[in-house]
Amino acid sequence: MENFNINVNNQEFGVEPQENGTYRIMNGEEKVGVIYAEPSDEGTEWRTLDDLEDTFVSAAGKLISEYNQ
Secondary structure (H helix, E strand, O other): OOEEEEEEEEEEOOOEOOOOOEEEEEOHHHHHHHEEEEOOEEEEEEEOOOOHHHHHHHHHHHHHHHOOO
């Protein structure tokens, strides 16, 4: 799994896919948080256990899904 970049709210973040299916979100060398996909009735929902805004997690997750297609 190769690292890649996404752009959320006009800011670039690095994405480091992890072996367990989570994605580490990086701002330069600083870890912003970890997000993961969870199936739901409406499709895939993106979640985190870190202190991140839901809108950020959703936007980042959508971009990760698009990258993985």
